[in-house]
Amino acid sequence: MGGAIVPMAIAWQLTRTRAPIVGGAFPAPTDAENTPKLAIGSVFFGMGWGLTGLCPGPAMASLGFGGTGGLIFLAAMLAGMIAAPKLTNRLDPATA
Amino acid sequence: MPIDWIYGLLGGLLIGAAGAVFLLANGRIMGASGIIGGLVDGTGRHNTTERLSFLAALIVVPFVLAFVFGGAQTYLTGNIGLVIIGGLLVGVGTQLTNGCTSGHGVCGISRLSVRGIVATLFYIGAGAVTVLLFKHMLGVIALETYLQHLPVGFLEPGF
Numbered sequence: 001m002g003g004a005i006v007p008m009a010i011a012w013q014l015t016r017t018r019a020p021i022v023g024g025a026f027p028a029p030t031d032a033e034n035t036p037k038l039a040i041g042s043v044f045f046g047m048g049w050g051l052t053g054l055c056p057g058p059a060m061a062s063l064g065f066g067g068t069g070g071l072i073f074l075a076a077m078l079a080g081m082i083a084a085p086k087l088t089n090r091l092d093p094a095t096a
Numbered sequence: 097m098p099i100d101w102i103y104g105l106l107g108g109l110l111i112g113a114a115g116a117v118f119l120l121a122n123g124r125i126m127g128a129s130g131i132i133g134g135l136v137d138g139t140g141r142h143n144t145t146e147r148l149s150f151l152a153a154l155i156v157v158p159f160v161l162a163f164v165f166g167g168a169q170t171y172l173t174g175n176i177g178l179v180i181i182g183g184l185l186v187g188v189g190t191q192l193t194n195g196c197t198s199g200h201g202v203c204g205i206s207r208l209s210v211r212g213i214v215a216t217l218f219y220i221g222a223g224a225v226t227v228l229l230f231k232h233m234l235g236v237i238a239l240e241t242y243l244q245h246l247p248v249g250f251l252e253p254g255f
Contacts, residue, residue, distance in 0.1 A: 026123050049219065057128035079187060
């Protein structure tokens with residue numbers, strides 16, 4: 001992750017003086033929304049990541065050769081993503 | 097292996113470069129869970145093509161590389177029950193927290209986003225405690241290696 005942050009940090013610097021090539025605007029920071037959802041979701045994600053060794057990007061990247069386990073992980077992850085909004089409503093009704 | 101960290105660094109630089117292109121060209125944050133999540137819940141309907149192209153390349157390129165180089169490696173526990181529970185947790189968690197390693201970790205930290213940094217501390221902490229507990233103390237997780245060969249940095253656990 002250390003290696004990935006370097007080019008990204010340079011890119012963020014470039015966004016100060018440029019516009020996206022396809023037009024529009026760069027995404028604005030959303031630091032105001034530090035809800036409990038952020039922490040709870042991160043803990044869930046970290047636990048799943050620790051249990052399996054996969055986070056969403058590499059899960060997709062290894063689909064082509066990850067075998068049945070990779071497909072099962074993806075199916076479970078998609079199911080979790082579908083279920084998430086329902087959980088969100090219960091956890092944090094104000095921001096849902 | 098002593099050269100593992102070099103591959104990790106190179107893979108990381110490539111991921112960062114991908115995020116930089118996605119930001120500078122499309123004006124968007126490259127977050128894997130957000131790109132998938134927008135397709136799942138329908139909030140990404142206005143840019144479905146962008147999302148599908150990203151995911152297609154993310155799946156096809158490693159597959160081609162693995163094919164050309166005669167293999168690739170990925171780590172996944174062989175316990176299917178844990179894979180399902182882990183997948184559910186990752187799915188629910190990334191949607192609640194609005195990001196994963198790429199969105200919060202790579203794109204968030206690099207712009208010094210408080211949300212990105214807080215989220216990363218929480219998920220890395222939770223991940224470390226989970227591995228410590230389940231692998232080293234309870235011994236439940238045995239990491240199985242599929243098709244060993246190609247050292248591709250971004251396939252390592254922890255990225």
